[in-house]
Amino acid sequence: MAEKPTLKKSDFQSDQAIRWCPGCGDYAILAQTQKVFPEITEKKEDTVFISGIGCSSRFPYYMNTYGFHTIHGRAPTVASGLKLANPNLSVWMVTGDGDGFSIGGNHLIHLLRRNININVMLFNNRIYGLTKGQYSPTSEQGKVTYSTPMGSLDYPFKPTQLVLGAQGSFVAKTIDKELKHLQSMIRRANDHNGTSFIEIYQNCNIFNDGAFGTLTDRDTKADKLLYLENGEPMIFGNDKDKGIILEGSKPKVVKIGKKYKVEDILVHDETDPLIANMLSNFTANPNFPEPLGVLFCSERPTYDDLMADQMSKANEQPKQTLDDMLKAGDTWEVE
C-alpha cells in the first residue's frame, strides 16, 4: 500500500484485558499482528479472527475486529462456513498444536486441500498449555509431562510436512522472537490467494520453556536458522559460510569455501514442491538448520472462487419463483 495507512495499531487493540501468562510468546505474536494490520487492511470491519480452544485461541478477544472463539479443534469449519457465506471477508484463523493437529486435525487437512482463502496462524509451543502441561502431537518423543511421567510414546508431526501433504498452497514458518520476520510472514500470508498456513514457533515459558532455545539464543541461532528467500541460495551460519547442496536427491550441509562455492548452493524456489518437502523435513533434524520463511507458495484455484463461478453459472439458468417451484411436476386440480 503506497499511501499512509488510515488505521493505526491501536485501532486493532480491543479493550479486553489480556490474560496470557507474563512472558508468553503469544504477546509478541499479538503485537506484531496488530502492527501489520493497518498496512494490510483499510477496513477492520471486514476482518474476522476465528479460533478454537487453547491459549492461542484467546487471540480473537484481543483483536478489535470481528472475532469468534469457537470450540476445540473446530475453527476451520466455522471459518470455512463464514468465508463461503461472505467471500469478501478477510478471514484469519488462530490455532495451536493441540487444537489444530490433534482434536482438529481432520478439519485442518480438509481446509488445506480445499484451498479456501483463509489465513491460518499455528502457534506451535509443542505442549498443551491451557490444560496445564500435557504433551502435544508436536512434542518430541520421550517428553516427560503430567500425563507421561515415563516419557511420551507418540512420534511427533512435523506440521509443515503434514500441511504440504494436505495440499497446502502456502506454507511458511517463523518464530515468536523474530519480530520483523513474523511481520513479513503475516504480510505474505495475506497476499496469497488460497489457504495460507504459517507455523509460528512460540515459547510457553510455563510448561515448555526453552523448547526453541537453540533457535532463539543469540549464541546459537545463526547456526541453527536458515532464512529462506525466494531465488536466493540457502546460506546460513554466523559468517554466512554454510549452505545446503543437493547430492543426487539428498540434501547436505556444506561449508562454503574451497570445495563449495556460493554458486553450488541450492537456490530456493518456493513454487517447487520437492524443495518444500525437503525443507519441511529439516524440522527437528539435528543435521540441518531450521528453515524460516516461505517454504512453499503456489497459487491454484480456491474453493471460494470455484464456488462463486458455479453460483454465477447457476444464475444464468431460467428464472423461477418460489411459486414456480411449489407448482412444479405433475399437478392436478380438485374442484
Added chain:
Amino acid sequence: MAKKVNKETLDNVTIRFAGDSGDGMQLSGGRFTQTAAIVGNDLSTLPDFPAEIRAPAGSLAGVSSFQIHFSSQEIHTPGEKPDVLVAMNPAALKVHLSELKSGGTLIINKNAFNPKNLKLAGYETDPTEDGTLDDYYQAHFIEMSKLVTLACEGIDLSPKLVDRTKNLCALGVLFWIYDRPLEPTIEWLKNKFKNKDEIIEANINALNAGYNYGETAELFTTRYVVEKAKLPAGRYRNMNGTLATCLGLLAAVEKSKMSLTFAGYPITPASNILHTLSNWKKFGIKTFQAEDEIAGIGAALGASFGGSLGVTASSGPGIALKGEFLGLTLITELPVVIINVQRGGPSTGLPTKTEQSDLFQAVYGRNGDAPTPVVAATTPGDCFFTTYEACRIAVKYMTPIIVLTDGYLANGSEPWMIPNSKDLIDFEVNFEKENDSDEKHQPYKRNKDTLARNWAIPGTKGLEHRIGGIEKEDGSGNVSYDSDNHEHMTYTRAQKVANIANEIPPTEVYGKKKGDLLILSWGSTHGSCKVATEKLLAENYKVGHVSLKWINPFPSDLGKILLNYEKVIIPEINRGQLRYLIRAEYLINAIGLNEIKGRPIGASTIMNKCKEILDG
C-alpha cells in the same frame, strides 16, 4: 375374442411391491404412485429397503418393498395389511406373504421361482406349484421374464438388460387391474432415459406386455375402479418429505430475501436433502459437503455468523456428533436449523428404517443447561411448513432449532395441496445497522419481547465484536465468569425458548373436545392416530386426538387440554419419550403405546389399544 370383464368400484386399496433390491420395486411403486396422484386419488406411501446397496441376489436380506395406499376418500396412512402383494421372487414372497390379507391378490413372477432362489428363500417345495397359495389367495403366476423377453425381441439390448424391465411388466399388470392410464409412465420413461432409445423401447414394451397380459389372460376377470378422492378444493401434487423439507428451506430464502448455506455430510436417510439443494444454487442456496458431521454444523454456524442462514441435516448418529456445536450455537445465540431425519437407533441401528427415538436427544442431548427449540413434522407434506417455520423462528429468536422428521416422512409421499407463497407468514430479518457513534456496540443487547439478541454481521462498520463459547456478560457480550451473570444468562436463554410458545397457534383437537381418552401423538404417528380416532368416533367412543408439532416449548394450551380427558394415551415408535416429557411437565399419568419395529405404528394397533383402555 374379447373376454368378459367385470368392473367393481372400491374405496381404497393397498398394494405392496416386493422384490430383490435390484428388481426396481421402488421405481414401480413410484410410478404407480404418480399415476394414482394424476388420477386424483388420495394416497400415502411407505418405501422400505435394506441398508445394503446390493445384498446377495435372491436373499431374504435383499428384499426391498414399496407400499402404496390409495383411495377415493381422505386417508392418512400408507395402510397396514396389503390387498395386493407383488412378489418378484421367492424371498419377497417369504418376507411379505404373512402380511397379505386373507383372500388378497398375489402377483408373482413365476420365472424367478427356480431351485436356487427357492433355496435362498428357505422354501423346501415350490409354493407356486404345491397349491398352498391358491387355498388362501387369488394367486396369479405370471412368467414375467419370459413375457419381457418376447416383448423385446429385436431390440438391441443384452438379455440381462431386457430382464430388468420386468418391474414395468408387473406395473403394467396392475395398471390393467386398476384401470390406470399408461401415458404418464411412458412420458416419464422417455424423459428419464433420454437418448437411450433401446432402453425406452424395452421398458415401454414391457409395460404394454404386462397390461396386455391382464387384457387377454383368462385369469383376470375383474377390474377395479378407485375413483377420484373428494379432497379439499385446490391444486395438488404428490409430495415426499425430503422435497417438502427442501422447499421449506427455499421458501425461507425467498420470503426472507437472505441467502442460505447448507452444510452436511452424507448419511441415510438425510442425504437427499443435500442432493436436492445442490441443484438450487440459482436461488442463492450454497451447499457444502463437509468432511464430517461436526464440520457440517460448524460451517452452518460460520455462515450464520456471516449473515447467511446456516442449515445442516443428518440422522441420529450424526446429530450426536453435532452436539457440542449445538451448545456453541446456543450460547452464541445465532440461528442454525438442524434437521434430524430420524432412523432406528441406537448407534448405526437400522439406517433405512423409521423410528422416533431421537426425541430425548433433541430435547436434552447437550452438556450444560441448554434449552433448544424442537419442532416435529407430522406428514410428508407438512415437512414444508415445519421447516419454513423453524427457519423463521431460528432467526426471530436467534437460536438453534431442531426439526425432527423421520425415514417414513422423508421417503413417504402424499397428495399435497400446493400452498401460495403469499399465504406464508412473513419472514423478517433485521441485521444491525452501521454504527457511526462512539458508543460501543452491544452484541447481547436483547429485544424486550422475544429476548433475542441482535444480529450484527461481519462487514458492518462499527459493530466489531467478539463472541465465543465462554459465558457472556449480558449486553456487552464480554467474557464473564461472574456467578450472578451466569445464573441470569442461564434463565434468560431458557426464557427465550419459552417465549416461542407465543408463536404457536391454538392447539387443534380432532374429535371430542372433552371425553374419556385423548390420543396424543407427535411427528409422523399423526396419520395412524388420526385414522384410529376416526374409527373410534364412528363407534361412538368419546375420544379426541391432538397432534403435537412443538415439543420444546409445548403449546401453552396443552396442559389445559390434557385435563379434559379421563385418560391420555401416547403412541410412539420408541419406549415412551414423549410420555416421559408429558408426565414430567404436566404430572399426568399418560399411558404409552410403544411399538419399535422400524415402521409406522398401524392405526388398528392404536385402535385396539384404545378400545382395551376404554372398554376395560
